Amino acid sequence: MAVNLNPPDAASLRPVPGLELGFAEAGIRKRGGTDLMLMRLEPGSRVAGVFTQNGFAAAPVQVCREHLAGAGSIRALIVNAGNANCGTGAQGLDAARRTCAAVAKALGLAATEVLPFSTGVILEHLPVGQIESALPHAVAALNADHWGAAAQAIMTTDTVPKGASRTVRIEGAPVTVTGIAKGVGMLQPNMATMLAYIATDAPVAQPVLQRMVREVADVSFNRVTVDGDTSTNDSFVLIATGKASMDEIAAQSSAAYAALKTAVTEVAQTLAQAIARDGEGATKFITIDVAGAADEAEAVRVAKAIAHSPLVKTAFFASDPNLGRLIMAIGNAGVAALDTSKVDLWLGDVKVIENGGRAATYREEDGSRVMKPAEIAMRVELGRGRAATTVWTCDFSYDYVKINAEYRT
Amino acid sequence: MAVNLNPPDAASLRPVPGLELGFAEAGIRKRGGTDLMLMRLEPGSRVAGVFTQNGFAAAPVQVCREHLAGAGSIRALIVNAGNANCGTGAQGLDAARRTCAAVAKALGLAATEVLPFSTGVILEHLPVGQIESALPHAVAALNADHWGAAAQAIMTTDTVPKGASRTVRIEGAPVTVTGIAKGVGMLQPNMATMLAYIATDAPVAQPVLQRMVREVADVSFNRVTVDGDTSTNDSFVLIATGKASMDEIAAQSSAAYAALKTAVTEVAQTLAQAIARDGEGATKFITIDVAGAADEAEAVRVAKAIAHSPLVKTAFFASDPNLGRLIMAIGNAGVAALDTSKVDLWLGDVKVIENGGRAATYREEDGSRVMKPAEIAMRVELGRGRAATTVWTCDFSYDYVKINAEYRT
Numbered sequence: 001m002a003v004n005l006n007p008p009d010a011a012s013l014r015p016v017p018g019l020e021l022g023f024a025e026a027g028i029r030k031r032g033g034t035d036l037m038l039m040r041l042e043p044g045s046r047v048a049g050v051f052t053q054n055g056f057a058a059a060p061v062q063v064c065r066e067h068l069a070g071a072g073s074i075r076a077l078i079v080n081a082g083n084a085n086c087g088t089g090a091q092g093l094d095a096a097r098r099t100c101a102a103v104a105k106a107l108g109l110a111a112t113e114v115l116p117f118s119t120g121v122i123l124e125h126l127p128v129g130q131i132e133s134a135l136p137h138a139v140a141a142l143n144a145d146h147w148g149a150a151a152q153a154i155m156t157t158d159t160v161p162k163g164a165s166r167t168v169r170i171e172g173a174p175v176t177v178t179g180i181a182k183g184v185g186m187l188q189p190n191m192a193t194m195l196a197y198i199a200t201d202a203p204v205a206q207p208v209l210q211r212m213v214r215e216v217a218d219v220s221f222n223r224v225t226v227d228g229d230t231s232t233n234d235s236f237v238l239i240a241t242g243k244a245s246m247d248e249i250a251a252q253s254s255a256a257y258a259a260l261k262t263a264v265t266e267v268a269q270t271l272a273q274a275i276a277r278d279g280e281g282a283t284k285f286i287t288i289d290v291a292g293a294a295d296e297a298e299a300v301r302v303a304k305a306i307a308h309s310p311l312v313k314t315a316f317f318a319s320d321p322n323l324g325r326l327i328m329a330i331g332n333a334g335v336a337a338l339d340t341s342k343v344d345l346w347l348g349d350v351k352v353i354e355n356g357g358r359a360a361t362y363r364e365e366d367g368s369r370v371m372k373p374a375e376i377a378m379r380v381e382l383g384r385g386r387a388a389t390t391v392w393t394c395d396f397s398y399d400y401v402k403i404n405a406e407y408r409t
Numbered sequence: 410m411a412v413n414l415n416p417p418d419a420a421s422l423r424p425v426p427g428l429e430l431g432f433a434e435a436g437i438r439k440r441g442g443t444d445l446m447l448m449r450l451e452p453g454s455r456v457a458g459v460f461t462q463n464g465f466a467a468a469p470v471q472v473c474r475e476h477l478a479g480a481g482s483i484r485a486l487i488v489n490a491g492n493a494n495c496g497t498g499a500q501g502l503d504a505a506r507r508t509c510a511a512v513a514k515a516l517g518l519a520a521t522e523v524l525p526f527s528t529g530v531i532l533e534h535l536p537v538g539q540i541e542s543a544l545p546h547a548v549a550a551l552n553a554d555h556w557g558a559a560a561q562a563i564m565t566t567d568t569v570p571k572g573a574s575r576t577v578r579i580e581g582a583p584v585t586v587t588g589i590a591k592g593v594g595m596l597q598p599n600m601a602t603m604l605a606y607i608a609t610d611a612p613v614a615q616p617v618l619q620r621m622v623r624e625v626a627d628v629s630f631n632r633v634t635v636d637g638d639t640s641t642n643d644s645f646v647l648i649a650t651g652k653a654s655m656d657e658i659a660a661q662s663s664a665a666y667a668a669l670k671t672a673v674t675e676v677a678q679t680l681a682q683a684i685a686r687d688g689e690g691a692t693k694f695i696t697i698d699v700a701g702a703a704d705e706a707e708a709v710r711v712a713k714a715i716a717h718s719p720l721v722k723t724a725f726f727a728s729d730p731n732l733g734r735l736i737m738a739i740g741n742a743g744v745a746a747l748d749t750s751k752v753d754l755w756l757g758d759v760k761v762i763e764n765g766g767r768a769a770t771y772r773e774e775d776g777s778r779v780m781k782p783a784e785i786a787m788r789v790e791l792g793r794g795r796a797a798t799t800v801w802t803c804d805f806s807y808d809y810v811k812i813n814a815e816y817r818t
Contacts, residue, residue, distance in 0.1 A: 054737065054740035054741055055739065055741070055742070055744055055747035055749060056736045056737065056739065056740030056747075057740070084733070086733070086736075087732075087733065087736050087762075087765060087766050087767065088766060089750065089764065089765060121733065122732070122733025122734075122736065122737065123766065123767045124767075227718075227719045227720060228717075228718075228719070229719065229720050229734075229737060229738070229741065230737075230740075230741050231737065232736070232737055232740055308637075309636075309638050310636045310637070310638065310805075310809070310813070311636060311638050311813055314809075314810050314813035314814045315814070317810065317814050318813075318814035318815060320814070323496075323531070323532050324493070324496065324530065324531025324532050325531075325638075327465045327495075327496050327532070327641070328463065328465065328531065328638060328639075328640065328641055329638070330464065330465065331463035331464035331465030331466070331639075331641055332463055332639050333464070338464035338465075340464060340496075341498065353496075355498065356465070356496060356498060357497060357498045357532065358496065358532045396810065397810065397814075398807055398810050398811070400719070400723075400810070401726065401805065401806065401807050401809070401810055402807070404719070404720055404723035404724070404727075405723045405724070405726050405727035405729070405806075406727060
């Protein structure tokens with residue numbers, strides 16, 4: 001059961017001029033339903049992406065990197081769910097290229113203008129024939145209003161489709177930002193992948209778009225964790241179709257860049273939080289703020305040390321204000337010369353750790369009260385500097401073990 | 410239920426000349442039984458230790474470091490179970506020092522000749538009065554034959570006491586090495602600590618002993634993991650009483666050093682493996698060999714990436730040969746420029762990954778067969794160099810969540 005997460009209202013996912021979405025049933029995902037998603041971009045669109053750092057990067061990730069590094073434009077994205085096309089060697093690369101070629105043929109493009117994405121079982125060969133057969137249906141379904149259906153088609157073990165939209169006015173022009181994502185663990189029951197696609201009709205120069213996708217990833221998808229395992233297929237793609245009536249955003253120092261980045265960040269954070277809310281077996285959604293760090297990297301290390309600790313996560317599941325585990329996790333973050341006497345920690349509005357020890361005002365019943373709700377906010381003050389960050393995660397329940405021990409999709 | 414782990418036969422834990430052990434019931438550990446252990450060393454003994462790297466190092470760890478750094482000898486060790494004396498600030502340091510003073514008074518020593526150790530609940534103040542009251546009973550019980558009772562007295566949520574002995578002949582003299590340890594997670598249900606004490610009657614020069622304790626820790630206690638959480642109180646102490654009839658081991662290049670180190674390593678590895686076998690909720694004991702690494706640090710990173718992955722650990726619990734999770738974990742180890750086409754992996758005697766993909770000869774039924782037993786060996790070949798390592802761990806079961814979610818001792 002996802003924590004306070006509902007499917008996006010179809011009408012709330014606003015179309016992005018210059019972009020259409022199609023979907024089809026290719027029969028690759030074993031539990032059935034739509035499992036193929038096609039995105040067509042009008043000429044002049046710009047595309048930038050960030051991809052998994054896993055050493056076993058999947059074949060489609062490798063092809064995406066190649067096509068994005070080339071001189072040509074990107075005009076289509078193709079996504080299949082049910083098979084990750086990872087650990088498949090030269091045959092896997094060939095399968096990803098054949099998928100691009102099929103899309104290119106159907107839409108009258110060059111194969112290098114297509115980005116391929118796969119999510120699902122690792123170490124099995126991609127049935128390209130099934131994609132080729134289903135492709136005409138996806139092409140026939142292409143429509144600017146199909147964001148909701150697209151969010152559905154890329155799901156694997158997600159329990160809720162994930163999407164969000166913002167409208168922002170930049171230089172007087174209304175600009176739309178809409179995105180969808182999938183993922184319920186950094187890696188799911190033998191299924192890989194966090195995939196996210198955000199599009200805007202704002203015109204953005206290519207190097208500026210590439211800069212924005214990294215900056216946004218760093219405060220959204222790179223700040224969410226379910227189990228600490230990074231999948232082999234993680235991809236986040238930012239698309240700018242350029243259809244909005246405004247000048248191209250050509251510099252990251254501009255007010256327009258800041259305004260667009262804010263809207264894209266809001267959509268990305270909503271999607272990232274949705275991934276933690278739908279985390280495998282999640283019963284709690286946890287926000288971890290770390291402040292007073294020497295630098296941002298240190299703040300992230302502390303927040304992730306807390307978010308990844310199985311002992312902290314099981315304590316959240318039990319609604320147990322187990323303070324010892326929290327200081328243990330902070331102490332394990334590898335912060336050089338940590339002065340523990342400067343560390344304070346709040347659970348919700350309750351100060352539980354003060355100067356590295358139990359807060360004088362702390363009462364167990366206050367701790368129990370703030371650990372009960374399905375949404376819990378924690379704040380750590382390290383007393384070392386002015387850097388801060390926020391990380392989102394979920395708890396660790398019986399169902400996490402059940403889902404990951406019992407199922408292989 | 411521990412995996413293939415029985416309490417050591419009392420007669421098998423051979424006494425170490427120059428060292429006596431006592432125990433008592435101080436009433437600190439809530440489930441009762443003996444929870445205080447005292448070790449007395451004859452004059453001339455040498456002591457070296459390695460301690461937790463956690464930033465919230467407990468008060469007794471800080472006092473141990475002080476006393477070991479001082480010029481004086483070490484003549485006694487005092488260990489309490491049930492309270493970690495961690496996150497307790499200046500009052501905690503004072504409590505650790507008062508404990509040393511009480512032992513010093515009872516045995517006619519200086520307080521700086523005593524090393525204090527605590528394991529148990531974090532963030533609660535140590536009841537020193539209870540230790541002072543129980544101490545005379547521990548002194549009265551001092552006996553060279555009490556290794557088994559000592560192993561029992563330092564347990565927290567351990568289900569089995571852990572001890573091992575070796576006898577080795579060095580320069581014609583029989584030398585004994587005996588050790589005990591406790592710990593069932595890097596950190597337990599709000600209880601902290603891996604504690605290990607190994608003693609030998611071999612005479613060893615202080616700097617050589619310090620070198621040996623680090624070298625042995627690196628291939629034993631630093632190679633075992635239950636949940637990846639390092640406790641605030643971890644301590645491993647190596648004692649050399651010097652009573653054996655041989656020349657002092659004064660150089661680490663000597664044959665005597667090598668012979669003694671082999672025996673100490675065997676005892677330490679047996680104790681380290683016992684910790685994984687008694688891991689919280691463990692149903693499987695897993696040995697991970699990584700070979701073909703560029704250097705040892707890289708081999709350790711790969712082995713621990715596998716050992717720490719919740720997705721890999723739940724697959725072992727399910728006896729599921731989930732190969733995708735194994736390559737995902739290897740890819741996450743942060744190995745620079747990993748050539749996945751050189752990676753091979755065996756589960757038991759079955760080659761499952763070959764050149765980074767599913768082995769041509771692999772059959773699912775072979776994978777299922779080797780995943781069934783309670784003891785599983787895995788071997789990874791990275792194809793990058795000649796460095797190798799071995800890490801021991803356990804699986805991740807419903808009972809891990811149950812133990813950590815439901816209990817606070």
